Amino acid sequence: MVRRSAIPVLVALAALVALPAPAGATSAVEQLPGGKYAGPVGGKKKVKLRVAASGARGAVRVPCAGVRSRFRIGDDGSFRARKRNRRGKVVLRVRGRFANLSLARGRVAKLRRGGPRCSRGRFRAKLRNVRGLKRTTVRYGPYHVDPSHGDHGAGGNVGRNDVAKPCADCYIVAMRPELVDPSGAAVNYASGAMLHHMVFINQAREDATCNGPVLGRERFFAAGNERTMFALPAGYGYRVDSGDTWLTIAHLMNMGHEPRELGVEVTFWYVEAPAPLRAAKPFWFDINNCGNSEYTTPAGLHTAEWELTIPPELSGRVLTVGGHLHDHGVAIALSNETRGDTVCRSVAGYGSDPAYAGHIESMTGCSGDPLATFRTGDQIRVRSTYDSPVEQDDVMGIMLGYVAPGGSSPRRAYAPRS
Numbered sequence: 001m002v003r004r005s006a007i008p009v010l011v012a013l014a015a016l017v018a019l020p021a022p023a024g025a026t027s028a029v030e031q032l033p034g035g036k037y038a039g040p041v042g043g044k045k046k047v048k049l050r051v052a053a054s055g056a057r058g059a060v061r062v063p064c065a066g067v068r069s070r071f072r073i074g075d076d077g078s079f080r081a082r083k084r085n086r087r088g089k090v091v092l093r094v095r096g097r098f099a100n101l102s103l104a105r106g107r108v109a110k111l112r113r114g115g116p117r118c119s120r121g122r123f124r125a126k127l128r129n130v131r132g133l134k135r136t137t138v139r140y141g142p143y144h145v146d147p148s149h150g151d152h153g154a155g156g157n158v159g160r161n162d163v164a165k166p167c168a169d170c171y172i173v174a175m176r177p178e179l180v181d182p183s184g185a186a187v188n189y190a191s192g193a194m195l196h197h198m199v200f201i202n203q204a205r206e207d208a209t210c211n212g213p214v215l216g217r218e219r220f221f222a223a224g225n226e227r228t229m230f231a232l233p234a235g236y237g238y239r240v241d242s243g244d245t246w247l248t249i250a251h252l253m254n255m256g257h258e259p260r261e262l263g264v265e266v267t268f269w270y271v272e273a274p275a276p277l278r279a280a281k282p283f284w285f286d287i288n289n290c291g292n293s294e295y296t297t298p299a300g301l302h303t304a305e306w307e308l309t310i311p312p313e314l315s316g317r318v319l320t321v322g323g324h325l326h327d328h329g330v331a332i333a334l335s336n337e338t339r340g341d342t343v344c345r346s347v348a349g350y351g352s353d354p355a356y357a358g359h360i361e362s363m364t365g366c367s368g369d370p371l372a373t374f375r376t377g378d379q380i381r382v383r384s385t386y387d388s389p390v391e392q393d394d395v396m397g398i399m400l401g402y403v404a405p406g407g408s409s410p411r412r413a414y415a416p417r418s
Helices: none
Strands: 002-006 025-027 035-041 045-051 057-062 067-072 078-084 090-098 103-111 121-127 133-145 156-163 170-180 193-206 217-223 236-240 246-254 260-272 281-286 294-297 300-309 316-324 329-336 341-349 365-374 379-388 392-396 398-405
Touching: 035 103, 045 090, 045 121, 057 078, 057 090, 067 090, 133 246, 170 193, 193 260, 217 260, 217 281, 217 398, 236 260, 236 398, 246 260, 281 300, 281 379, 294 300, 316 329, 316 341, 329 398, 341 365, 341 398, 379 392
Parallel strands: none
Antiparallel strands: 002 133, 025 365, 035 045, 035 121, 045 057, 057 067, 067 078, 078 090, 090 103, 103 121, 133 260, 156 246, 170 236, 170 260, 193 217, 193 246, 281 398, 294 392, 300 379, 316 365, 316 398, 329 341, 329 379
């Protein structure tokens, strides 16, 4: 099932969709696309938000009152902004939260120069329309999943050839996964189901770090139960050609006592070709690369390592990196030993969302333009750390990222209509 919609136009502002993020910027919240958001507040005037792409900072402005303030975005997407005048009096106070890539909600609680056309109140600030930027949600499945009767390690792997692509000739700029029941409602540990993992493979291209009939094809996106959002910095996209065919490998878990039908919905943000974006290449670094990605970690604090020499096709600007671990995972780090750089440290999160029932619920990511640089022959190392009360023989330690081959940045990003 495919649902399509364009992000609506809200205000005529000439601005880039995304701003360059500082190297090494990290956040556990969805990686926002950046750019400008706007929406009505109070007497139907606009509140305007500007977010740094793939970062954790932004600014809010209420033009009718002539006040603005900066803010930092929390791990849950929330933000607070406050502005004082020279006498120390608060003239602006805003609280809000980014509900998703396209929408921020909140309240302007304090505002100077109030009046019928510029007053306090709640707001819904939406990302204004971008030339060619589209959104579609594709549901993969349903998959028939047998019960595991409470065993978190049980479940079936399901592979499907030639699954649906969001577009035929385009650049994907962001992806977000969700595990759902037949009605489309999200399900998780609290409702007896888990997205152990789902891997997307482009069968038309060779994988940069693995050879073989299946895993030798390009692994370009994956999701575990933490359901990490993926987004590329401005000016880049994952190129999808009309002749590409996709394969998925899904491992879904049903901890109940009866069979269930489950599916995975992935929301894609994309720009149809031709477009002024540069193609980014995915890389997959794995403690058990080219195998089933599982390895054994002993009881207690333990770090496993994996090394690779950068091949010519991965030489360039590193744009974004994210990690995947299982329960009791602490963090996974990628370093360039040749250059002495820590490229990214992806940290596991627990305990803030009841839907996860105390299990791993988030992994931080890193993004920038560039975040780091790879050169042919560089030695990279992945370190996957667990602190488990018992030995586990089926943990994972994966880092998936994208590089812009060749090293130069794009001349311009895709831009909104003025």
